[in-house]
Amino acid sequence: MAKQYDVLFRLLLIGDSGVGKTCLLCRFTDNEFHSSHISTIGAVAKMRNVVETSGLKLRLCKVDTAGQERYQTITKQYYRRAQGIFLVYDISSERSYQHIMKWVSDVDEYAPEGVQKILIGNKADEEQKRQVGREQGQQLAKEYGMDFYETSACTNLNIKESFTRLTELVLQAHRKELEGLQTRASNELTLAELEEEEGKPEGPANSSKTCWC
Numbered sequence: 040m041a042k043q044y045d046v047l048f049r050l051l052l053i054g055d056s057g058v059g060k061t062c063l064l065c066r067f068t069d070n071e072f073h074s075s076h077i078s079t080i081g082a083v084a085k086m087r088n089v090v091e092t093s094g095l096k097l098r099l100c101k102v103d104t105a106g107q108e109r110y111q112t113i114t115k116q117y118y119r120r121a122q123g124i125f126l127v128y129d130i131s132s133e134r135s136y137q138h139i140m141k142w143v144s145d146v147d148e149y150a151p152e153g154v155q156k157i158l159i160g161n162k163a164d165e166e167q168k169r170q171v172g173r174e175q176g177q178q179l180a181k182e183y184g185m186d187f188y189e190t191s192a193c194t195n196l197n198i199k200e201s202f203t204r205l206t207e208l209v210l211q212a213h214r215k216e217l218e219g220l221q222t223r224a225s226n227e228l229t230l231a232e233l234e235e236e237e238g239k240p241e242g243p244a245n246s247s248k249t250c251w252c
């Protein structure tokens with residue numbers, strides 16, 4: 040069957056367990072929010088419809104990874120195929136913010152050079168429980184040369200903006216290859232593995248979640 044898209048980009052969500060990675064993805068993809076927390080096991084991929092830009096059809100595959108330590112061997116396998124990474128902490132958890140440094144060092148070790156990163160301070164609606172100031176997020180992002188967004192999967196704050204921004208950064212980083220692709224026959228594209236993953240759990244582990252949230 041003819042491919043419905045030219046290029047597939049993989050965006051990864053990483054961060055401590057419970058910071059809201061699954062909910063961010065669920066809000067962006069299905070515009071839904073669920074208040075229960077069922078930990079992701081391993082990693083789960085979700086496709087977003089084809090986006091047309093610069094004469095190319097992009098398909099985004101977003102991989103929601105488990106934050107729990109025991110799945111880290113599995114989730115690190117996904118780093119090397121990522122073009123963009125969301126590093127997520129929870130503004131009501133100082134601990135999850137402190138752990139961003141550890142997540143960044145994992146990215147440096149396992150992700151390809153040139154991978155694009157964005158720092159996310161999620162649960163911005165939880166102002167009364169805030170433990171991490173907005174300026175702390177900005178400062179950390181600056182240190183690592185990342186863009187920074189405070190988001191809320193609950194109220195839909197900055198969800199579209201942050202996903203759009205990371206896609207833009209990935210596009211910019213791959214501009215040269217993309218220009219080449221525009222002049223070639225579209226079926227030869229290999230910028231990322233072109234494969235159909237709709238609805239399938241990514242990789243060796245399944246998710247215990249019955250839906251994406």
Ligand SMILES: Nc1nc2c(ncn2[C@@H]2O[C@H](COP(=O)(O)OP(=O)(O)OP(=O)(O)O)[C@@H](O)[C@H]2O)c(=O)[nH]1
Pocket residue numbers: 054055056057058059060061062063073074075076077078079080104105106107161162163164165190191192193194252
């Ligand atoms: N108030 C508020 N709660 C949120 C937000 N995002 C997620 N949550 C809640 O935080 C809990 C954890 O969310 P998940 O998305 O399952 O967290 P996760 O990072 O995917 O967790 P793991 O799969 O264990 O790594 C759930 O109870 C969500 O309802 C948010 O923006 N605001």
